[in-house]
Amino acid sequence: MNDEDLKGEVTRGARALVVYPHMRGNRGSGELDPDARLEEAKGLALAIGLEIADALIIPIREPRAGTLFGEGQIENISIACTLNEAELVVVDGSLSAIQQRNLEEKLKRKVIDRTGLILEIFGERAATAEGRLQVELAHLDYQAGRLVRSWTHLERQRGGFGFLGGPGETQIEADRRMIRDRMSRIRRELEQVRRTRGLHRDRREKAPWPVVALVGYTNAGKSTLFNHLTGADVMAQDLLFATLDPTMRAVRLPGVEKAILSDTVGFISDLPTQLVAAFRATLEEVTAADVILHVRDIANPDTEAQKRQVLAVLADLGVLPGEGDDIDEEEGAEPGIPIVEVWNKWDLLSEEQADALRDVIAHRSEETIIPLSAVTGEGCDTLLDVVGHGLNADARVYSFVLPAADGQRLAFLHARGEVLREEAAGEDENGPLMRIEVRLAERELGRFRAL
Template identity: 70%
Template sequence: MGRRRRLSFDDDLLGEVTRGARALVVCPDIAGQSYDLDAAERLEEACGLALAIGVKIADSQIIRVRDVRPNTLFGAGQVDNIAIACEQNEAELVIVDGALSPIQQRNLEEKLKRKVIDRTGLILEIFGERAATAEGRLQVELAHLDYQQSRLVRSWTHLERQRGGFGFLGGPGETQIEADRRMIRQRTGRLRRELEQVRKTRGLHRERRERAPWPVVALVGYTNAGKSTLFNRVTGAEVMAEDLLFATLDPTMRAIALPGVEKAILSDTVGFISDLPTQLVAAFRATLEEVTAADIILHVRDLSNPAHAAQAKQVMAVLADLGVIDGDNGESNIPILEVWNKLDLVDEERREDLASQAEQRDDVVFVSAATGEGMEALLEKVGAMLTSHAKEVTLRIPVSDGRRLAWLHAHGDVVSDRELAGENGAPLREMVVRLNPKELGQFETL
């Protein structure tokens, strides 16, 4: 099988990941370090990430790390055990579910005689594979370059670090490294300028949508929670929706109709994940900023996953980082509706218990995006939330102002409409219309 194409500045820097390669997945459980998920759940997630780039899981294991070794992360005996496991399982690749320093990665590769990638490299592989839009590709490449810059030395260990000269001239390896760093800095600078222009364009589009009468509903959730399946179910679109982590990377928007709402915009977003590489947190912030302009947020949760509570906590932490949720009191400035998804994968007894819990809460809907069960209740709930603040207003508009009259009929709920004479004898239309605050504000700007 051929190597999968990903976005990178120099393929030798991150290394090659081959579709179908056999991988040993190792989850270090470091003593004294706090984790959102327990070791077994983190190992399962790491295997899911590996499967998402097409590698085969030869074996997976949790390794308890009492003392972190600066040069290899693991102790000497643990490294030997990893090497033995690689031989026994014919693993060509070692995936470490944690952050490795460049030195640790290089030393492990030398000792194991195999390619080693860490969690950051693994997620970058997935993002590089899946980015579809121009903005997504720019963001991934920028994150990739940031990651590669600290690992340049790995590409030039076959060259001398110092040789001859007059004291201020380095050897050929050092010269090549500096040349590559300069090229990366130049490329990074250009990418940042291009992304800034993209952000400005996205901001203009967002302002245009805010002036438009259509409310925005944003889907958020942990990766593989079923957001894209829900999106496709509601919109009839064909967004990539597979049982893979990070099946969706680029935001997608579609118009939908809701009970009491003629038109709304549904937005699908990138899935959240614990310990997202810092390079990608920064790179994808512009994408996630779409959430901050939403009128309602649908937090999609996979209730069939044993770690759903920890996953939800991670999502809320990201929303807090975006400023959607107040970090002090935990209150959201945008209404959030929890969508408890994948009820078709929950056993009957637990399903009844969860359904009972959902009925007792106003901010929860229990659905199966895969089968369509509960979708009608979800749409009714979202429509009710969008129209909950609507109020009746009485407006008197000249009959000659056809544009504003047409707008009210198209976007408001007209309760009554009659013609009467104005003070100067010019005919007026007196209309009683139900509008929410956003619609009323937009009408006043017409």
């Protein structure tokens, strides 16, 4: 296989060997079990349409600077590729440009790391213009540091023009400049997206509907729950990153005429920093939410590790303070956003598992935890009740005397609050008056006074 073959993009249907380099004695409390991590890597490969030829866990005591793996391990990977007729090696970890190049030279096969694989998935799934811009920016950022690879086309030089003749810039320098220029243009376009999204948020705040954001580990069932609660038809499959672009729909809640439910991209362990940065504009919807629903796959053995990964990303976005960190209000963080844990896929549990988890919920009374099944609908009504009451937790009873002809404010009180009593209150020089007692949340009171 020559250099031009290795440079090609990942081909759907290609046979891939998935390798997870397990750093011995380096497992943190938030990391998945090695077997679970390997299964997740296989899921990522399947999500991009690869055929899994085989999957290996390779323990690493001391990572090699040039290849990550030792010579004997590389030989074993090469033998596994030959035996399984694998055309591609997926390394479920982060590879430097040098490591990737050296492995490709030794294995004579294309090598892709975890970041590259996730970027491939996002590039295929992005459906909106904004999503495609974000993915392209992340791709360019990833590729910018990988132009050290010694492909022959990068070694040619372009001469200057006219009196500026001479060696000129090398192709690799020209490529870097083109990447920088394109990244600058995309960032300007995304900044416009950010401003537009901010205007939309301002309009929503004035209009007055609370926002409920769904977050969670990829494949936790967010889109299935979103579809059940809103009647939408967002793509929902047993597939990592089945949906990418955020979707917003109206949903009715007890005591709230209308709320906006937002379905966001799923999180994952070791989410590439390029993607966190590129999708910050999209995920800002989470920072503007009134309530966050953290959807968890409670039937997954690694659900606790997945929870820690989600909270780490939320902290990185500024929604939550990081462990031991102070809250930086200048970053726009809203640490006061209430989080409701939604323990999804309850229908997949055995009776013994369900009983054990009910005991856990009973002992964690300080947290709001709702067990449910987005597939069967069990527990969904309870979730809506809890969210609705939570949004109205600060509601108080107010008494207003308004002109009977003031249809706008009377309609607002009926739509946004719970009207307890309404009666005639005499007249003034402008006509009949109405006294109305209504239970209003604090945010609705502010909006009413702004009318």
